[in-house]
Amino acid sequence: MINLLPPDTKSAYRYARSNRVLLRWCITCVLALTGAILITSGGYIYLNQSITNTSKQIADTNKQLKAEHLSSIQKQASTISDNLKLAVRVLSQEVLFSKLLKQLATVMPANAILTNLTIAQIQGGVDITAQTTNYQAATQLQLNLADPKNQIFSKADIVNVTCGASTTAAMNSNYPCVVTLRALFANNSQFLFINNKQGGSS
Numbered sequence: 719m720i721n722l723l724p725p726d727t728k729s730a731y732r733y734a735r736s737n738r739v740l741l742r743w744c745i746t747c748v749l750a751l752t753g754a755i756l757i758t759s760g761g762y763i764y765l766n767q768s769i770t771n772t773s774k775q776i777a778d779t780n781k782q783l784k785a786e787h788l789s790s791i792q793k794q795a796s797t798i799s800d801n802l803k804l805a806v807r808v809l810s811q812e813v814l815f816s817k818l819l820k821q822l823a824t825v826m827p828a829n830a831i832l833t834n835l836t837i838a839q840i841q842g843g844v845d846i847t848a849q850t851t852n853y854q855a856a857t858q859l860q861l862n863l864a865d866p867k868n869q870i871f872s873k874a875d876i877v878n879v880t881c882g883a884s885t886t887a888a889m890n891s892n893y894p895c896v897v898t899l900r901a902l903f904a905n906n907s908q909f910l911f912i913n914n915k916q917g918g919s920s
Contacts, residue, residue, distance in 0.1 A: 818835075819835070821868070826859065829855040829893075830848050830855045833849055843900060843903065844903075845898065845899070846863070846874075846899045846900075848899075851892065851893055851894070851895065853895065855895070856895055859899070863899065870901070870903075871901040874901040875901075878897070881894050881896075882894065
């Protein structure tokens with residue numbers, strides 16, 4: 719087929735086809751660029767949100783770990799404090815028997831002998847059992863133990879005195895009476911472990 723159109727018209731048609739192709743490419747590029755911008759923006763927003771959430775989770779985790787660590791330390795401190803109080807309470811009831819026996823020997827009347835010495839159920843006290851020749855000797859023992867000049871006890875009371883063949887002292891005819899006394903140490907007694915340590919450190 720012979721194209722009889724004038725050269726100008728041919729050129730116009732040719733440029734028109736080129737313009738349509740160029741326009742399609744421009745539209746395609748604009749759409750591609752717009753898509754890239756949207757994808758990039760969405761990715762940035764998502765990444766930023768992820769960073770924010772992760773930072774918040776890290777901060778919350780750190781707070782929780784600090785709180786748990788503090789709680790653990792407080793529990794340990796409380797346990798140590800309770801153990802220390804228990805140790806002090808136990809030691810405050812510990813009697814230095816070696817020193818106490820020496821001092822008791824110096825205040826025992828000539829007509830009395832010490833037979834037993836035990837820690838009383840009350841704190842800071844001891845139960846003393848002795849055999850004596852008579853009631854007067856038992857009373858004298860109580861007076862000697864309670865005498866502040868002897869620096870042993872702040873208080874000493876007779877719990878019981880029994881004389882006669884029915885007592886356990888009957889096996890020793892020289893000391894037929896059994897006397898039981900309860901004595902309390904003074905707060906600053908030298909015969910208690912705690913006070914002795916404090917006195918030695920001063």
